[in-house]
Amino acid sequence: MKLKNLNGKVVLITGAGSGIGRATALLSAQRGAILVLCDRDEAGLNETAAAARALGSEVFAQTVDVADPAAMDEFADAVHARFDTVDVLINNAGIGVWCGLLDTRPEDWDRQLAVNVKGVVHGCERFLPRMIERGRGGHVVNVSSAAGYMAAPSMSSYSVTKFAVFGLSQVLRMEMRPHKIGVTASCPGPTNTPIIRTGPVRGANAEERADNVLSFFQRTGARPEKVAKTILRAVARNRAVAPAGFEAHALYYASRISPPVGRWIAVRWAVMANKG
Numbered sequence: 001m002k003l004k005n006l007n008g009k010v011v012l013i014t015g016a017g018s019g020i021g022r023a024t025a026l027l028s029a030q031r032g033a034i035l036v037l038c039d040r041d042e043a044g045l046n047e048t049a050a051a052a053r054a055l056g057s058e059v060f061a062q063t064v065d066v067a068d069p070a071a072m073d074e075f076a077d078a079v080h081a082r083f084d085t086v087d088v089l090i091n092n093a094g095i096g097v098w099c100g101l102l103d104t105r106p107e108d109w110d111r112q113l114a115v116n117v118k119g120v121v122h123g124c125e126r127f128l129p130r131m132i133e134r135g136r137g138g139h140v141v142n143v144s145s146a147a148g149y150m151a152a153p154s155m156s157s158y159s160v161t162k163f164a165v166f167g168l169s170q171v172l173r174m175e176m177r178p179h180k181i182g183v184t185a186s187c188p189g190p191t192n193t194p195i196i197r198t199g200p201v202r203g204a205n206a207e208e209r210a211d212n213v214l215s216f217f218q219r220t221g222a223r224p225e226k227v228a229k230t231i232l233r234a235v236a237r238n239r240a241v242a243p244a245g246f247e248a249h250a251l252y253y254a255s256r257i258s259p260p261v262g263r264w265i266a267v268r269w270a271v272m273a274n275k276g
C-alpha cells in the first residue's frame with residue numbers, strides 16, 4: 001500500500017525530540033497527520049509537540065526509552081487506548097559511538113544494541129500486530145544509515161547496529177507484504193543534527209576528533225528537513241531503501257556496483273571527518 005496522503009493518518013515517530021525525528025514530525029504535521037511522538041528527552045519532545053500543535057496537528061506525546069520493553073508496553077497501551085492502530089510507524093530513535101572497533105567499550109555495544117536494534121524491534125513488536133489485525137495496510141520506516149549498507153570505519157559498532165536495522169527491514173518487508181504493509185530502511189548519510197555531540201568519541205586524540213567530526217557534519221551534513229522529505233517520499237512510494245543525501249546515494253550505488261570503490265570512498269570520508 002502506498003500512503004501518498006497523510007491527512008488524518010496516525011504517524012508514530014520515536015526519537016521525535018530532535019534532529020531527523022523532529023523534522024519528520026513537523027513535515028507530517030504540515031501534511032495533516034495526527035502525531036504520536038516519543039523520546040527519552042522530555043524537554044526536546046515537548047518542544048516538538050508544541051511546534052506540531054502550532055501547525056494544527058493533534059499530538060499525543062510520551063517520554064519513553066525505546067530500549068526499555070516495559071516502557072514500550074506502557075506506551076503501546078496508551079497509544080492503543082486512543083487510536084485503533086497507527087498507520088505509519090517510524091522507528092527513528094538512535095545513538096552513536098564514534099571510534100574504531102578496538103576502542104569500543106562493552107557498555108557502548110550494550111547501549112547501541114539496546115537502542116538502535118532492540119528499540120526498533122520493540123516498536124515493530126508492539127505496533128505491527130494491530131496494523132495487521134485491522135487489515136488496511138500501513139507502513140513502517142526503520143531509520144538505518146548509509147553506514148548500514150557500507151561499513152563506516154571510525155563508527156564501527158554504530159555501523160554494525162545499522163547493518164542489523166537494514167537487514168531487519170529487508171526481512172520485515174518480505175514478511176509484511178501479504179498484509180499490505182510496506183517497510184522502508186531509511187539510510188541517511190551525514191546529517192547536521194546533535195547526534196555527534198551526544199554520543200561519545202573514543203580512541204586517540206578523542207577531544208580533537210570530536211571537534212573535527214562535529215565541524216565536518218555541520219559543514220557537509222544534509223539538513224534534517226531534507227532527510228524528512230526522503231522518509232515521507234519513501235512512504236508515499238513504498239520504497240524498500242531510502243538513501244538520503246549525496247554521500248548516501250554515492251555509497252549505495254557503489255556498494256551495489258563496485259563494493260571496493262564503496263569501501264575506498266568510505267575510508268576517504270572517515271579520514272576527512274576525523275580531520276574536520
Ligand SMILES: NC(=O)c1ccc[n+]([C@@H]2O[C@H](COP(=O)([O-])OP(=O)(O)OC[C@H]3O[C@@H](n4cnc5c(N)ncnc54)[C@H](O)[C@@H]3O)[C@@H](O)[C@H]2O)c1
Binds near residue numbers: 196
Ligand atoms: N545525523 C546523522 O548523520 C545520521 C545519519 C544516518 C542515520 N542517522 C540516524 O537517524 C536517527 C535520528 O538521529 P539524529 O541524527 O536525528 O539524532 P538526534 O540526536 O538529533 O536525535 C535522536 C533522538 O533520539 C532520541 N533517543 C535516543 N535514544 C533514545 C531512546 N533510548 N529512547 C527514546 N529516544 C531516544 C534522542 O533523545 C534524540 O531526541 C538515528 O537512528 C540515527 O542513527 C543519523
